[in-house]
Amino acid sequence: MSVGRSAATPFWLVGPGGLLFLGLIVLPLVLTVILSFHVYDHTTGIKNEFTLAHYAAVFSDDYYLGIFWRTLRLAALTTLICAVIGAPEAYILSRMRDPWRSVFLLVIIGPLLVSVVVRAFGWSMLLGSTGLVNQTLQALGFDSVRLLYTETAIVIALVHVMLPFMVIPVWTALQKLDPMVEAAAWSLGASHFTALRRVVLPQVSLGMLSGSLIVFGLSASAFAIPGLLGGRRLKMAATLVYDEYMHELNWPLGATIAIIVLAANLVIMLAYNRVIETRARKALG
Amino acid sequence: MQKNGPVALLFHTLVVSFVLAPLVVICLVAFTPENTLSIPTTSFSLRWFRAIFEHPDFVASFVNSLWLATLAATLSVAISVPAALAIDRYDFPGRNALNALFLSPLIIPHLVLGVAFLRLFALIGATGSFAWLVACHVVVITPYVLRLVMASFTGLDRSAEQAAMTLGASHWTVFQRVTAPMILPGITGGWLLAFINSFDELTMSIFVTSPQTVTLPVRMYMYATESIDPMMAAVSALMIALTAAAMLVLDRAFGLDKILVGQK
Numbered sequence: 001m002s003v004g005r006s007a008a009t010p011f012w013l014v015g016p017g018g019l020l021f022l023g024l025i026v027l028p029l030v031l032t033v034i035l036s037f038h039v040y041d042h043t044t045g046i047k048n049e050f051t052l053a054h055y056a057a058v059f060s061d062d063y064y065l066g067i068f069w070r071t072l073r074l075a076a077l078t079t080l081i082c083a084v085i086g087a088p089e090a091y092i093l094s095r096m097r098d099p100w101r102s103v104f105l106l107v108i109i110g111p112l113l114v115s116v117v118v119r120a121f122g123w124s125m126l127l128g129s130t131g132l133v134n135q136t137l138q139a140l141g142f143d144s145v146r147l148l149y150t151e152t153a154i155v156i157a158l159v160h161v162m163l164p165f166m167v168i169p170v171w172t173a174l175q176k177l178d179p180m181v182e183a184a185a186w187s188l189g190a191s192h193f194t195a196l197r198r199v200v201l202p203q204v205s206l207g208m209l210s211g212s213l214i215v216f217g218l219s220a221s222a223f224a225i226p227g228l229l230g231g232r233r234l235k236m237a238a239t240l241v242y243d244e245y246m247h248e249l250n251w252p253l254g255a256t257i258a259i260i261v262l263a264a265n266l267v268i269m270l271a272y273n274r275v276i277e278t279r280a281r282k283a284l285g
Numbered sequence: 286m287q288k289n290g291p292v293a294l295l296f297h298t299l300v301v302s303f304v305l306a307p308l309v310v311i312c313l314v315a316f317t318p319e320n321t322l323s324i325p326t327t328s329f330s331l332r333w334f335r336a337i338f339e340h341p342d343f344v345a346s347f348v349n350s351l352w353l354a355t356l357a358a359t360l361s362v363a364i365s366v367p368a369a370l371a372i373d374r375y376d377f378p379g380r381n382a383l384n385a386l387f388l389s390p391l392i393i394p395h396l397v398l399g400v401a402f403l404r405l406f407a408l409i410g411a412t413g414s415f416a417w418l419v420a421c422h423v424v425v426i427t428p429y430v431l432r433l434v435m436a437s438f439t440g441l442d443r444s445a446e447q448a449a450m451t452l453g454a455s456h457w458t459v460f461q462r463v464t465a466p467m468i469l470p471g472i473t474g475g476w477l478l479a480f481i482n483s484f485d486e487l488t489m490s491i492f493v494t495s496p497q498t499v500t501l502p503v504r505m506y507m508y509a510t511e512s513i514d515p516m517m518a519a520v521s522a523l524m525i526a527l528t529a530a531a532m533l534v535l536d537r538a539f540g541l542d543k544i545l546v547g548q549k
Contacts, residue, residue: 013371014383017364017427021386024424025393028401035404089300092293106536107301111308114528115485117505118521122307124513125314125322132310132324160307163300221394223488228509238396238488245400245492258400265394 029262036255046251054256064240064257071237074151075219078158082215085159086166087208091200093167094174105171109164116161120228123157124148127229149231157225162218166211173207174200206279213272217265237261308525315522317515333519343520346504350484353415353500357422358430358479362472364423365430373438388428398425399492406493413495421493422483429482430475437471474539481531 036054039047058064093105111119126132127147134144147153177200185195223238230236235243237257244254289297310324317323318330337343371377372384390398402421403412411417441464449459487502494503501524509517 007377010371010375010377010380013367013375017368017387018383020364020420021389021424021427024402024405024420025386025389025398028405029393029397031404031408032397032401085300088293088296092289092297095289095293104297104301106532108304110529110532111304113481113485113532114308115487115502115505115524117485117487117502117509118311118524119307121505121509121513121517121521122311124509125310125518126307128322130322132306160303163304217392217394221396221488223396223491224506227506238394241396241400242491245403251404255400255404258397261394262397265392269392 032255033259035252036259038252040250040252042250045249054253055260057253058256058260067235067237067240068260070151070234071220074155074158074236075216077155078162078219079212079216081155081159082162082166083208083212086163086211087170087204089163090167090170090174090207091204093171095179108167111160112164116224117228119161120157120224123153123160124228127153127156148229149234151230151234153229154226154234154236157229158219158222161222161225162215165214165218166208169211169214170204170207173203177203206276209272209276209279213269216268221261221265311518311521312525314515314518317518320514322513322515322518333515334523336516337519337523340516342499343501343504343508346499346501349415349498350501353419353422354480354483356419357426357483358476360419360423361427361430361479362434362476365427365434365475366468366472369431369434369438373435387431390425391428395425395486395488399489402489403492412493413498415498418490418493418498421489422486425486425489426479426482429478430472433471433475433478434468437468441467470539474535477531477535481528485528 035046037050037052039049039051039053041047089108093101093108096104124131128134129144129146129148131148133147138144147156182195182199185199186192190198220236221238222236223242226234226236226239227242230239238261241254241257241261244250244257248254313324314322315333316329316331317325318328318332319325368383368387372380398421402417406412406414406417445467446459446463449463454462485502486500487506490500491503491506494500499507501520505517505520
């Protein structure tokens with residue numbers, strides 16, 4: 001199998017990349033964990049003493065807890081809405097014929113490649129007090145509503161950005177499903193609803209699970225959307241870290257919050273993986 | 286093949302409108318002759334596109350982002366191809382750990398990476414350096430390249446290589462003349478995907494750019510938090526056009542669905 005001449009060959013091949021990643025992933029993360037334990041003084045800056053005060057402060061102060069709670073709540077809501085919209089949309093796409101199928105798949109997942117700043121800006125124009133949404137509402141005889149700089153605006157834009165991450169895994173799962181199986185269920189007397197529930201849904205739910213994992217993780221650490229659509233007062237975890245770093249200049253506290261975000265992300269990923277593995281094992285019997 | 290019912294098609298239309306709405310609005314507002322963010326109805330104007338060129342900071346950031354993305358994508362390919370070769374074809378201690386390390390930027394939030402890079406740079410005195418910014422981008426985009434290159438190694442027919450070897454070709458010749466042409470689509474696709482991801486990156490870059498190395502998304506973010514005028518729409522429209530062009534190339538060459546669906 002091996003084409004190498006000596007045992008050292010693979011190390012020469014991965015060496016440059018491996019060193020770069022050790023130096024720019026492992027080392028900075030370790031340094032950041034250490035930084036989060038440093039004492040910070042508002043006049044002298046970062047001191048060479050260590051403390052747990054930042055973690056204690058973050059977990060006891062209502063201000064920080066409120067922002068964490070909002071982050072979790074909005075990320076969960078975004079995940080739910082993405083699942084409710086994304087899964088049926090992927091199913092509809094999978095039932096389309098070419099060329100429509102490829103065209104609309106491109107339309108749905110293509111925006112993934114457009115910068116998040118651009119998409120957030122688009123929504124701030126749509127949702128602003130004189131934006132298109134409010135103009136339409138007024139034209140229809142309704143009062144204008146305040147949307148920009150609200151949690152609603154954040155969730156709408158987050159759903160827009162995250163939707164492809166839900167459609168892609170569900171689509172992939174559906175590709176593995178033979179459409180004839182659904183047809184077989186009908187011919188055996190199952191109603192469309194029963195066929196959908198008993199044949200399609202079990203296949204789709206694995207895709208939805210992995211989609212939810214990605215959507216939740218990315219939403220909880222989203223920066224541009226809450227930054228541009230939440231304004232200065234509606235903060236989420238990422239914008240809070242940015243403020244601690246750039247405006248308060250309290251790096252140790254910012255590092256603490258970043259490490260908590262990372263830890264929460266990893267725990268959720270591991271838990272989800274566990275669930276997915278158990279389900280896959282059950283499915284295999 | 287079953288068909289979608291009217292309810293399904295209505296739902297689909299709503300979803301597609303939702304997805305396209307902000308992008309369409311940007312492209313329309315970019316052509317407004319007014320001073321406000323309004324959709325032009327009677328006359329169109331290019332004044333806001335011209336306005337971009339009166340902002341040298343935007344032009345500088347654009348050029349900066351182009352260089353950054355080009356260098357980062359190229360370096361990332363240079364690292365990924367040998368790494369993918371080693372991980373795909375050799376069994377060596379630490380192989381799985383390295384593979385996980387290479388893919389880890391997909392799991393670590395960019396916010397955390399930005400904070401971590403900033404700490405490292407502050408300690409080694411590298412803040413504001415363009416070269417280190419490139420290195421950060423290489424780390425963030427390498428997972429995308431690695432995945433596509435790995436996929437093309439895995440799908441490769443080894444018999445052509447063995448044939449060349451039997452005919453007396455050296456390892457390097459085999460790689461250069463047989464293997465490389467076969468993995469070229471994966472490399473090109475990976476390069477383009479990496480380029481786009483680097484060009485669009487905001488959350489990590491905002492922590493590690495200095496006034497001299499501000500990238501276009503960072504500049505746009507800063508500008509949009511201060512004021513909103515139609516020039517932002519013009520810049521955004523240009524970015525959408527650029528992305529659409531790259532998407533078309535990617536789609537023609539490899540099938541965008543394959544590249545994006547293969548990616549997580």
